[in-house]
Amino acid sequence: MEKQKVIAVEHLSKKFKEATALKDLSFSVQAGEIFGFLGPSGSGKTTTIKILTGQLAQSSGKANVLGKPVEQINENIYEQVGIVTDNSGLYEKMTVYSNLKVFAKILNVKKERITELLERVGLEEHKHKLANQLSKGMGQRLVLARALLHQPKVLFLDEPTSGLDPSTALAVHELLFELRKNGTAIFLTTHNMDEATKLCDRVALLNEGLIVEHGPPKEVCLKYHSEKKYKIQLTDGQAFVLPHSNETTERIRVWMAKDELMTIHSCEPTLEKVFLEVTGRELL
Numbered sequence: 476m477e478k479q480k481v482i483a484v485e486h487l488s489k490k491f492k493e494a495t496a497l498k499d500l501s502f503s504v505q506a507g508e509i510f511g512f513l514g515p516s517g518s519g520k521t522t523t524i525k526i527l528t529g530q531l532a533q534s535s536g537k538a539n540v541l542g543k544p545v546e547q548i549n550e551n552i553y554e555q556v557g558i559v560t561d562n563s564g565l566y567e568k569m570t571v572y573s574n575l576k577v578f579a580k581i582l583n584v585k586k587e588r589i590t591e592l593l594e595r596v597g598l599e600e601h602k603h604k605l606a607n608q609l610s611k612g613m614g615q616r617l618v619l620a621r622a623l624l625h626q627p628k629v630l631f632l633d634e635p636t637s638g639l640d641p642s643t644a645l646a647v648h649e650l651l652f653e654l655r656k657n658g659t660a661i662f663l664t665t666h667n668m669d670e671a672t673k674l675c676d677r678v679a680l681l682n683e684g685l686i687v688e689h690g691p692p693k694e695v696c697l698k699y700h701s702e703k704k705y706k707i708q709l710t711d712g713q714a715f716v717l718p719h720s721n722e723t724t725e726r727i728r729v730w731m732a733k734d735e736l737m738t739i740h741s742c743e744p745t746l747e748k749v750f751l752e753v754t755g756r757e758l759l
């Protein structure tokens with residue numbers, strides 16, 4: 476059975492006075508899926524999120540979120556949608572804990588969930604700090620915790636882990652996997668290709684407002700795996716990159732028989748390399 480399409484976009488375009496930011500985008504995101512929208516600065520990621528969350532009108536094309544055309548989105552939908560774009564919308568003069576308490580009350584969420592989330596995003600020890608005294612990364616984590624208080628059916632995340640230390644980034648990843656398991660559709664933007672490879676079920680590579688490649692990260696990488704090679708390290712420290720050939724097979728066989736093989740890896744391209752190949756641009 477096909478899973479429910481939580482986000483459905485068809486031929487979406489957005490023109491600003493000077494520039495065309497989005498050109499004929501079509502994609503969908505299903506319940507229980509993490510969809511990565513990847514592109515360099517200025518490629519149109521934020522514009523897409525703004526259209527999908529009803530903050531900006533498209534120039535042409537259709538977009539539906541939870542079965543509703545984006546033109547009809549109003550506050551009611553925010554009970555089912557979580558949005559993490561920047562640190563705005565926090566009550567600056569209230570503490571971390573109080574910020575979450577206000578929203579927990581509105582969303583009818585138990586207090587235990589606040590404590591759990593504060594721990595998960597690494598803010599438990601900062602819960603008595605005022606929101607305007609937080610660092611950028613802490614503010615970002617507070618906005619994330621707020622978006623996750625309820626179990627949103629769809630979550631929009633703009634660069635969810637930029638500026639986070641590795642262990643907090645990992646904790647955020649675990650939270651996202653949990654949400655996915657419970658059926659949340661997650662739409663995230665990132666510059667970080669490693670993160671996208673680890674997190675996303677499917678990705679779309681965006682360049683100058685156009686989707687230039689899409690699919691599961693592994694499949695996208697394998698599609699550009701034209702020249703098979705193997706990276707080999709031996710126990711005596713020697714390292715080789717060898718082409719796929721009968722000669723290589725024989726050399727590997729001998730090293731294995733003598734127990735001299737330390738590591739062996741296939742060299743399929745990373746998403747970063749694929750992006751460079753399809754666009755000629757680095758993801759900066």
Ligand SMILES: Nc1ncnc2c1ncn2[C@@H]1O[C@H](COP(=O)(O)OP(=O)(O)OP(=O)(O)O)[C@@H](O)[C@H]1O
Pocket residue numbers: 491492493494495496514515516517518519520521522523
């Ligand atoms: N309000 C606006 N008026 C005019 N042009 C805009 C406006 N907002 C965005 N743009 C243009 O649309 C294009 C896409 O911008 P967008 O902010 O969506 O990119 P992005 O991929 O989110 O970039 P970043 O990673 O830097 O946030 C850019 O060329 C930008 O200059």
